Amino acid sequence: MTTIFGYPLVVWMGQLLLGLINGSFYAMLSLGLAVIFGLLRVINFAHGAMYMLGAFVALLMATYLGLNYWVALFVAPLVVALGGAIVERTMLSRLYKLDHLYGLLFTFGLALLIEGTFRYLFGASGQPYPVPAALSGGVNLGFMFLPIYRGWVIIASLIACLAVWLLIEKTKLGSYLRASTENPVLVQSFGVNVPLLLTLTYALGAGLAGLAGVLAAPIYQVSPLMGTNIIIIVFAVVVVGGMGSILGAIITGYMLGIAEGLTKVIYPEASNIVIFVIMAIVLILRPAGLFGKDA
Amino acid sequence: MAPLLNVAGLQAWYGESHILHGVDLHVNAGETICILGRNGMGKTTTLRSIMGILSKRTGTITFDGTDLMKTSLHNTAKAGVGFVPEERGIFATLSVQENLMLPPKVAEGGMSVDEIYTLFPNLKERRNSPGTKLSGGEQQMLAMARILRTGAKCLLLDEPTEGLAPVIIQAIGDVLRTLKARGMTVVLVEQNFRFASKVADRFYVMDHGTMVAEFPVADLPNRMAMLNETLGV
Ligand SMILES: Nc1ncnc2c1ncn2[C@@H]1O[C@H](COP(=O)(O)OP(=O)(O)O)[C@@H](O)[C@H]1O
Ligand SMILES: [Mg+2]
Numbered sequence: 269m270t271t272i273f274g275y276p277l278v279v280w281m282g283q284l285l286l287g288l289i290n291g292s293f294y295a296m297l298s299l300g301l302a303v304i305f306g307l308l309r310v311i312n313f314a315h316g317a318m319y320m321l322g323a324f325v326a327l328l329m330a331t332y333l334g335l336n337y338w339v340a341l342f343v344a345p346l347v348v349a350l351g352g353a354i355v356e357r358t359m360l361s362r363l364y365k366l367d368h369l370y371g372l373l374f375t376f377g378l379a380l381l382i383e384g385t386f387r388y389l390f391g392a393s394g395q396p397y398p399v400p401a402a403l404s405g406g407v408n409l410g411f412m413f414l415p416i417y418r419g420w421v422i423i424a425s426l427i428a429c430l431a432v433w434l435l436i437e438k439t440k441l442g443s444y445l446r447a448s449t450e451n452p453v454l455v456q457s458f459g460v461n462v463p464l465l466l467t468l469t470y471a472l473g474a475g476l477a478g479l480a481g482v483l484a485a486p487i488y489q490v491s492p493l494m495g496t497n498i499i500i501i502v503f504a505v506v507v508v509g510g511m512g513s514i515l516g517a518i519i520t521g522y523m524l525g526i527a528e529g530l531t532k533v534i535y536p537e538a539s540n541i542v543i544f545v546i547m548a549i550v551l552i553l554r555p556a557g558l559f560g561k562d563a
Numbered sequence: 564m565a566p567l568l569n570v571a572g573l574q575a576w577y578g579e580s581h582i583l584h585g586v587d588l589h590v591n592a593g594e595t596i597c598i599l600g601r602n603g604m605g606k607t608t609t610l611r612s613i614m615g616i617l618s619k620r621t622g623t624i625t626f627d628g629t630d631l632m633k634t635s636l637h638n639t640a641k642a643g644v645g646f647v648p649e650e651r652g653i654f655a656t657l658s659v660q661e662n663l664m665l666p667p668k669v670a671e672g673g674m675s676v677d678e679i680y681t682l683f684p685n686l687k688e689r690r691n692s693p694g695t696k697l698s699g700g701e702q703q704m705l706a707m708a709r710i711l712r713t714g715a716k717c718l719l720l721d722e723p724t725e726g727l728a729p730v731i732i733q734a735i736g737d738v739l740r741t742l743k744a745r746g747m748t749v750v751l752v753e754q755n756f757r758f759a760s761k762v763a764d765r766f767y768v769m770d771h772g773t774m775v776a777e778f779p780v781a782d783l784p785n786r787m788a789m790l791n792e793t794l795g796v
Contacts, residue, residue, distance in 0.1 A: 447656070
């Protein structure tokens with residue numbers, strides 16, 4: 269049997285895949301954070317709460333409206349995006365003229381408010397969300413048994429990340445977004461409604477978080493605190509990748525998910541902290557992040 | 564006929580610092596005017612206030628029947644005013660072509676991309692490189708070209724020749740004469756009045772936040788002594 273460093277290849281492959289699944293969530297969430305930070309200069313602490321909202325909207329749609337996963341996959345991100353747009357327009361946008369710290373504190377407070385409300389309404393314990401019938405079961409890959417749903421998560425997240433990347437790099441709207449990231453006042457003086465662009469960007473980030481939440485619902489328990497657990501890791505991912513770098517956020521998300529998985533093979537006890545160790549090393553060697561531009 | 568752009572009693576502030584103390588100027592359709600003045604006298608601030616980039620302002624600004632004092636920044640361009648900033652403002656994360664296509668069209672009658680590439684052949688050659696990889700002269704050309712596409716009626720041009728080689732300055736002069744032939748209205752800010760004398764119809768001299776003189780180009784020879792003194796050249 270093939271072994272690497274004394275561990276069977278099948279174990280490596282298995283953890284690689286599991287790492288890729290976690291990485292899918294990291295990538296989608298850190299992408300949204302990076303897009304929001306790039307344009308709004310706001311570190312969105314409410315990102316974890318938005319991820320949780322996506323999962324909850326899917327769960328509530330199923331429980332009260334009998335709407336299935338596929339409907340939720342489209343509707344829940346839109347609901348979260350709309351919520352994000354309303355929050356940005358009515359509240360966050362008032363803080364841009366102040367120190368960036370206010371935006372951070374506001375979104376932090378918002379996260380506490382949303383998560384506290386959901387905890388009050390639904391309790392802290394998790395609730396299961398069924399795997400959609402079309403994606404249930406699994407395939408034997410030879411080296412591991414892969415639940416089909418988890419494979420779907422990897423594909424769906426790759427598609428979502430690619431779509432956002434194309435939107436930003438290859439479309440007219442994306443060129444407004446990139447230009448506004450550099451010099452919003454000049455872009456607005458050209459006649460572009462930059463305040464609206466900020467709202468759309470926050471909504472896009474929120475929608476991505478919501479989509480990640482729906483994808484996560486059948487894998488993890490849907491609970492009010494599911495966002496708090498993951499968002500800490502995602503912030504570390506963003507620090508490693510470099511704030512504001514779109515491609516950096518995506519690649520780093522998958523990479524760190526994989527690093528986490530592979531660590532499970534060698535030294536399982538360290539798998540929970542490996543990302544933070546990498547973060548510390550990157551901060552020492554390259555404070556702007558792997559893909560960040562040195563300020 | 565009423566002037567295309569009319570500014571009266573314009574005052575403006577950066578935070579607490581009071582920079583413009585009642586600026587009066589007008590520009591007729593098709594005319595090129597030039598604002599002369601030493602560094603720090605408020606020329607850039609005047610253009611930024613007209614655009615609405617500087618929002619702490621009082622006075623009157625009307626353009627083509629629109630009250631620009633009541634117009635938000637992104638609607639000033641739609642009224643037909645195009646701004647080419649002193650620092651040029653070319654975007655590093657956009658290609659030359661993307662930079663060129665960035666400002667939305669505000670009216671019919673702008674130059675087509677083909678016409679622009681004929682006027683600025685260098686930009687065509689380099690259309691796929693990042694905007695900031697261009698030379699200073701090419702960046703200035705690009706900053707002007709992207710506004711010409713939009714159909715803006717009036718160009719606010721802030722020190723286009725600053726730091727550029729004589730041959731490029733000459734090329735910019737040619738472009739301005741081409742624009743004038745097409746009926747473009749231009750507000751030019753310059754310190755190089757030898758260059759300005761070849762393109763402007765009328766001059767304003769700015770000193771400490773107000774206009775201290777106004778005269779047509781024909782009067783320039785008689786004003787040389789005064790200019791040499793106020794501009795400190
Ligand atoms: N962003 C700013 N904040 C505060 N003061 C400024 C700012 N920009 C320019 N000023 C001041 O306003 C005055 C006029 O500047 P400016 O309009 O740029 O002059 P000019 O274009 O004629 O060289 C100067 O005293 C300058 O120091
Ligand atoms: Mg200036």
